[in-house]
Every structure is written in structure tokens, then in C-alpha cells.
Amino acid sequence: MTRAESDKLKRMVKMNAHMGIRMGELYPKVESIEIHCELTHRSFCGAPHEKRTWTVTPQDEVYFMIDCLNNECTSAGFDLRDIVSSAIQSHQTEVSGEMRCEGREAPDHPEQSCSGVLKYTIKVLYKQ
Numbered sequence: 001m002t003r004a005e006s007d008k009l010k011r012m013v014k015m016n017a018h019m020g021i022r023m024g025e026l027y028p029k030v031e032s033i034e035i036h037c038e039l040t041h042r043s044f045c046g047a048p049h050e051k052r053t054w055t056v057t058p059q060d061e062v063y064f065m066i067d068c069l070n071n072e073c074t075s076a077g078f079d080l081r082d083i084v085s086s087a088i089q090s091h092q093t094e095v096s097g098e099m100r101c102e103g104r105e106a107p108d109h110p111e112q113s114c115s116g117v118l119k120y121t122i123k124v125l126y127k128q
């Protein structure tokens with residue numbers, strides 16, 4: 001796979017992950033979803049590290065894809081949709097865990113798995 005083919009595939013997966021629906025329509029009982037993420041990617045040039053935190057409110061679009069820190073990664077990123085939806089279905093207020101990237105290290109390194117890791121904590125605030 002070439003870099004261009006890989007990028008095209010990533011764009012398509014991301015487009016599909018956009019459901020075009022607002023959080024308040026999908027989860028009417030939820031006031032806000034707070035997402036804390038810590039991304040790492042080990043490579044020969046070090047271990048870049050990044051923290052992100054954001055809040056999803058009822059008028060925001062439902063989109064829970066997070067880019068892998070590895071620029072050349074073949075995966076479109078980490079998809080937290082299922083984790084968020086199962087947390088809300090079971091009425092949990094906080095879930096946390098870790099996901100390994102399912103991509104390859106680079107389009108021209110198909111034999112090597114990406115070393116990207118995402119640690120997440122998702123806090124759900126329900127309407128009273």
C-alpha cells in the first residue's frame with residue numbers, strides 16, 4: 001500500500017465515523033461527556049506523548065475518533081464510540097481503559113504493528 005492509498009482509506013473511515021447526529025439526539029439523558037486522553041507512540045526517535053481533554057455537549061456532533069500519534073499509521077485512529085455507548089447504556093458515570101492502535105507502523109511496513117497507545121477516561125454527566 002502506498003502512503004496516498006493509506007491516507008485515502010483513513011479519510012474514508014473517518015467520514016464514515018461521522019454520524020451526522022447531535023449528542024443530545026442520540027443520548028437525550030446526557031448533559032455532557034468529558035473525554036480525557038493520553039496518547040503515546042514509541043518509535044526510534046523517542047516516545048512522543050500528548051494529552052487531550054474535551055467536553056461533548058448536547059449540541060455537538062457525535063464523533064469519537066482520535067487520531068493516532070503516529071503520522072504514518074495506517075489506522076484512522078482510535079474509535080471510542082462503542083465504549084461511550086456501552087457506558088451510557090449501563091448508566092456509568094466514569095469509565096477508563098487503554099486501547100492499542102490496530103494500524104500498521106507505516107504503509108510500507110505492513111509487517112510491523114503500530115505502537116500507538118491510547119489511555120482514556122470518559123466521564124458522563126446525566127441530566128437530573
Ligand SMILES: [Zn+2]
Pocket residue numbers: 068069070073074075101102103104114115116
Ligand atoms: Zn497507530
